[in-house]
Amino acid sequence: MQMNPVLTIALPLILAFTKIMYRRIANLFLVLGSLLNVLVVFFIKEGQYLMGGYAPPFGIVLQVDAYALYSLLVLNVLFAALTILVTKKAENLTSSSLIALAALNGLILTGDLFNLFVFLEIAAIAAIIIASSSKRYHHAFHYMVASIIGSTFYLLGLILLYKQYGTLNMAKMHELMLASPGGSSVAVILIFVGLAVEVKLMPFSGWVKGVLKNADEWIGPMIGAIYGGAMMIVMGRLFTDVFVVSPKVTLLLSILALVTLVGGEAAAYDSEKMREILLYSGVAQSGLEILLILNGYAALSFILILSNMMAKYVMFLLSGYIVNAAGTDVLGDLKGLFRSNPFLGFAFTAAGLSLAGLPLFVGFFIKLNILYNLMMSHSYWLPAIILITSLVEGIYMLRMILGLWQTGLEVQETGIQIISPSNIKTKYAVHAITLILSLAMVVFGLMPDYALDLAQKARGNAVADKPAMMIGMKGGPGQ
Amino acid sequence: MNIIHLILGLFLAGIAAYGIGRLKPAAASWLTLAASWAALLILFLGGDTLAGGNAWGLLAFKMTPLGWFFSMTLLFVYSTNTFFNLSVPAAPTRQAAYPMLYLISLASTIGVFSAENWLALFIFWEIVLWSSTFMIGFGKPGRGSIIYFGMSLLGSFMMLFAILVMGTAYQTFEVKGALMAAAQSPGPALLVFLLMLFSAMVKLGITPFHIWMPEAYHEAPDHFAPVLAGGLSKLGAFTALMVTSFLPASTLMAQPWQVRGLPLLTYILLTVSAVSIVIGTLMAIKQEDAKKLLAYSSVANSGYIMIGMLMGTPMSVSGALVHLLAHALATTVTFMVMAAVARQTGTTRMDELGGLLHRMPITFLAFLTAILSLVGLPPMLGFVSKWLILQSLASQGLFLVAAAAIFGSIGSLLYAFRILSTVFLGQLKPKHRQVREAPAVLLIPLLLLSGVTLVLGIYPYGLVQYTAKIENSLGFADTVQITGLSIQGNNGNLNALLIMGAFAIGFLIALGIFLKAPKSRKVDLMDTYTGGEFIYSPELYSYSTNFFAPLERVYAGLPEISRLYEALANRVRDLGTLVQYLFFSPLPSRTALLISVVTILLIWGEAI
Amino acid sequence: MMELLSLSLLFLGMYGLITKHHVLKMIVSMNVMEIGLNLFITSLGYQESHLAPILSSKFPSSALNFVDPLPQSLVLTSIVIGVGTTAVALAFAKKIYMDYGTLDLEKIEGRL
Incomplete structure (x- = not known):
């Protein structure tokens, strides 16, 4: 049975609006919507889907390739898991969350640039409303200002491109840009800046601190992990498959990405609070991902995005619950927390170690391949910078994790249960989800060829890709 | 299997x-x-x-x-x-x-x-790293585990960089193959050599990378410290030996500047190891805590191992390998003894201990064996290894490094005697009167390890033969010579059985004198008075407090290297604060400003 | 000409966002910026002496010279999005006032 991918956009939208009539079972709508989405994703086949029967390049198409399919799968599964876990909290947020789901799916699926703008705006508004659920409206307002400036720039850039090339369809735009790339750089820069705001690139990321440093267990995974990952996937598609970026612009933007990487890790090193550390680490990682995308390592960046998304999801989710239980996320006050919660501690540790790039976890192979492929092009200083920032990241990540375990014989247990024992359903659900995700990281870490094959299949035949012979794949180097 | x-x-x-x-x-x-x-x-x-x-x-x-x-x-x-x-x-x-x-x-x-291949090696290296970090965390709370992790990660990343350089430049990751390819076409080989040796130095704990040792060993749980000290630091020696055997420094530099027949690069690294010996010894002398003292002694001994490997002659490599084993055995025993002592008395601070000889005699015997081996006195294994290393230093003519090595030997006598006498000799503190010997299950490993040290010290030939076999497999032209019962050196031979014989004769003579002479009268610590007053606090009268004060005064004011690393960490923190201040302000207007300014800069940068 | 004017509106809006820290003034600046953008988009579609893209009795054929209608549809969408975001922003403004008693962001950030 084959389903049309537009269902992943339409179903949540319909449910979002009909929920108004059934306010009391609104939660059910949310869970239903996300589960139905997951179901639909399993039945989508690759190909191009026309909207309204208009053929491209005049009509809007949804294009489903391996890249989009894997992204949709991860996105919808993570979203569904979140809705199952946090149903009580999301009472006021069901509409905006469903709209967010629809918009994120649309972002990944669409094949038309203006359609992307529309979904971008919708996703942004939904995110802003979700962010405002923490009752800190000035932070949400900050996010809104940044987001509106971003979309304005995006539209400005888009319209300049339209003026030059006369089309809004992604594939056609790519063709035309390849043929005559000159004079489009200003537009490309504007589009990049517009998306960079959402993607948390420095220096456009001023809103991230306000929104995420007080994030609870809904906002954190949603905006910290799911949104970041989805937006980065969109960036990946745009800057690999659609736009042709001149080498000078690539260099300029790569400098920006490098500044983000270094600055983000330094800022995380300086932080004393768990959520701040996580958000700065997310900023830094997005710098690395953009760097890889811009320089043609699309397969590696894809797998990096997915792994970061899962790890950040687990860590933000747990930090939300920790803050609920302990009342604070200052690390100094949380010593010994994991000794009363060993399984959740293991999940958090696994996610953290995978982010730091230590073996037995999938993050190691990703980092190894990034460095290997960068060195294959004989540039030594870039891997050196990445290694230095990884060193800083490893240190602060381990400092946080060791402090949370603090298993010394002389330290008392805090006795705080992260999820109160009375809430049995949540307890088991959170345990299950986080442990499954962290075990996935271990499993992929032990058998990296599956993950790397996936990446290769998704992005290996992209036009601007470098041939990625990956360590850990069958027949890769080192065999 | x-x-x-x-x-x-x-x-x-x-x-x-x-x-x-x-x-x-x-x-x-x-x-x-x-x-x-x-x-x-x-x-x-x-x-x-x-x-x-x-x-x-x-x-x-x-x-x-x-x-x-x-x-x-x-x-x-x-x-x-x-x-x-x-x-x-x-x-x-x-x-x-x-x-x-x-x-x-x-x-x-x-x-x-x-x-x-190097990738598999690196994967397992990192697994050792994070598992041992968590195990250190089981001990006392403090920064020790994170300092250990940070320094070791620095070392591993240096090694990773070197591995990837080799892999991309020479298209192979196979351990020997990559090194030999690097030896043949030294393009980036110098970088590889330095990075690999630096990472080995981090793991071994050689200056200036040694700061993690005292903190980590002190905070590690007592039952893990022996493994950490005796075992895990040897991983560095492994990679160092591989590198120096297959990628000798003599092939790396176009101009063969030589010092005493050794390439300049090797000589510089030898000097660094010699400095490590000196620093380790001096720092060990002034410690008050037994585990930190032993940690600094590890720093010093790692210097010996590194010297042996860097010199590259058959005898020196053999000496390095034997020293590695001797040090592993001896350090394990000493840390185990401290663990047993801590278990029985509750402390490892030397000024709180004393006179445990009377209560824990078997532990004392094991400790004595280990200390003798660490110092390098016959008939223990440590003597054989130090002899080999010093022989090779002398025959190569490196008198400065040899002076440092001998200083290290003599200095180790100082701190070894200190820890031995303050913990076991001297007078028993009143509160330890009820302390009993460690349980039998703990004595088994102690006796086993010290027994092996003694036996190998008396009969080291099998061990040295094996090191000759290792040298063969590493591609050395000739190996250390053993004829009959003596190991050949340039300036004399080592006949361990003969030495043991002489030692035994001396021991028997001393034993005879001891038994024949009148017995001394035991005096309690508190059985004294000063100027007509009576005394009440035993800690002040233990003769171990401030033991080497005159010597310590000589170098008391010198700065420590750990301040350098702290300064570096603080600079990273400052950078982070700057980034937070500049780019993460809570006001939207700042974000808007940054967006506009950067966009203008980008567009302008593109246009020029 | 029209393009320059609309771009200057856009820059004016940006200027407002950069320098003002009163919430309502920022919302107004956002609107000015969006208006500038919309005008810019429409003006880009314009070509000299072309007709408005409406089929009527006077210009019945769609093969005549029309101004590009695509940007105008984009602008429609953009206007609607702008309305939505302004509504949410005003709701936030009200909430900020209820929480802090002032709409001046500099005063609020100082209070945190």
Whole structure:
């Protein structure tokens, strides 16, 4: 049975609006919507889907390739898991969350640039409303200002491109840009800046601190992990498959990405609070991902995005619950927390170690391949910078994790249960989800060829890709 | 049974130990003991022709003589230490992960030593790193584990960089092949050489990378410190020896500037190791805590090992390998003894101990053996190794480095005597009157290890023959010579049995005198008075406090290297604060400003 | 000409966002910026002496010279999005006032 991918956009939208009539079972709508989405994703086949029967390049198409399919799968599964876990909290947020789901799916699926703008705006508004659920409206307002400036720039850039090339369809735009790339750089820069705001690139990321440093267990995974990952996937598609970026612009933007990487890790090193550390680490990682995308390592960046998304999801989710239980996320006050919660501690540790790039976890192979492929092009200083920032990241990540375990014989247990024992359903659900995700990281870490094959299949035949012979794949180097 | 089965078996035993440990902790300790001794037995019986294997194409293993030597040393240390796991008095839930991490790190060290390509080696190296970090965290709270992790990660990343440079420049990751290719076409080979040696120096704890040792050893739980000190630092020696054998410094530089026949680069590194010996010895002399003192002694001894490997002559490499084993055995014993002492008395601070000879005689005997080996006195194994190293230094004519090495030897006598006498000799503090000897289960490993030290010291020929075999396998032209019962050196021969004989005769003479002479009268510590007053606090009158004050005054005011690292960490913190201030302001107007300014800059940058 | 004017509106809006820290003034600046953008888009579609893209009795054929209608549809969408975001922003403004008693962001950030 084959389903049309537009269902992943339409179903949540319909449910979002009909929920108004059934306010009391609104939660059910949310869970239903996300589960139905997951179901639909399993039945989508690759190909191009026309909207309204208009053929491209005049009509809007949804294009489903391996890249989009894997992204949709991860996105919808993570979203569904979140809705199952946090149903009580999301009472006021069901509409905006469903709209967010629809918009994120649309972002990944669409094949038309203006359609992307529309979904971008919708996703942004939904995110802003979700962010405002923490009752800190000035932070949400900050996010809104940044987001509106971003979309304005995006539209400005888009319209300049339209003026030059006369089309809004992604594939056609790519063709035309390849043929005559000159004079489009200003537009490309504007589009990049517009998306960079959402993607948390420095220096456009001023809103991230306000929104995420007080994030609870809904906002954190949603905006910290799911949104970041989805937006980065969109960036990946745009800057690999659609736009042709001149080498000078690539260099300029790569400098920006490098500044983000270094600055983000330094800022995380300086932080004393768990959520701040996580958000700065997310900023830094997005710098690395953009760097890889811009320089043609699309397969590696894809797998990096997915792994970061899962790890950040687990860590933000747990930090939300920790803050609920302990009342604070200052690390100094949380010593010994994991000794009363060993399984959740293991999940958090696994996610953290995978982010730091230590073996037995999938993050190691990703980092190894990034460095290997960068060195294959004989540039030594870039891997050196990445290694230095990884060193800083490893240190602060381990400092946080060791402090949370603090298993010394002389330290008392805090006795705080992260999820109160009375809430049995949540307890088991959170345990299950986080442990499954962290075990996935271990499993992929032990058998990296599956993950790397996936990446290769998704992005290996992209036009601007470098041939990625990956360590850990069958027949890769080192065999 | 091949290496992969061995490693996998240990991993699975570790996971099983975790599961069992949550239910019955004692059972987990027994499982750990059984698993490590079984692994030791398998490796011993398999010898260095134990079958290799290949998993997932990437993890290829092969047992070489060098690898077998190192694996046996590590396995011996780990296995004898498992006895100490049995006696740990700790609440069950906290320690359930300890046996698992123990066995995982053991399996990974075997993986490091038998890996056939650098990637597999690195993977297992990192697993050892994070598992040992968590195990250190089981001890006293403090910064020790994170300093250990940070420094070791620095070392591993340097090694990773070097590995990837080799892999991309020479298209191969195979351990020997990559190094030999680098030797042939030294383009980036100099970088590779330096990075690999630096990473080995971090792991061994050689200045200026030694700052993690005192903190980590001090804070590590007493039952893990022997493994950490005696075993894990030797991983660095492994990679260093591989690198210096297959990628000698003489091929790396176009102009062969030489000092006494050695390339300049080697000489510089030799000097650094010599400095490490001196610094380690001096810092050890002024310590008040026994574990920190032993940590600095490890810093000094690592210098010896490095010197032996860098010189590259058959005798020096043999000396380095023998010293490695001697140091592993001796340090393990000393840390185990401190663990036993801490278990019985509750402290490792030297000014709170004293006179334990009367209460823990067997422990004292083991400790004496280990200390003699560390100092390098016959008839212990440490003497053989120091003789080999000093012989090679002398025959190469490196008198400055030799002076540092001899200073290290004599200085080690100072701090060795200090720890021996303050802990065991001297007068028993009143509160320790009820202390009893360590339980039998802890005495077994102590006696085993000190026995091995003694036996190998008297009859080292089998060991030295094996090092000759290792040198053969590493491609040395000629190896250390043994004729009959003496090891040939340039300036004389070492006949260990003869020395033991002389020592034994001397000992018997002294014993005779002791037995014939009138006995001394034992006086209690508090049985004294000063100026007509009576005394009440035993701590002040222990003669171990401020033992070497005159010597310490000489170098008391010198700065410590750890301040450099702290300064670096603070600079990173400052950068982070700057970034937070500039780019993460809470006002939207700042964000808007940044967006506009950067966009303008980008567009302008594109246009020019 | 029209393009320059609309771009200057856009820059004016940006200027407002950069320099003002009163919430309502920022919302007004956002609107000015969006208006500028919309005008810019429409003006880009314009070509000299072309007709409005409406079929009527006077210009019945769609093969005649029309101004590009695509940007105008984009602008429609953009206007609607702008309305939505302004509504949410005003709701936030009200909430900020209820929480802090002032709409001046500099005063609020100082209070945190």
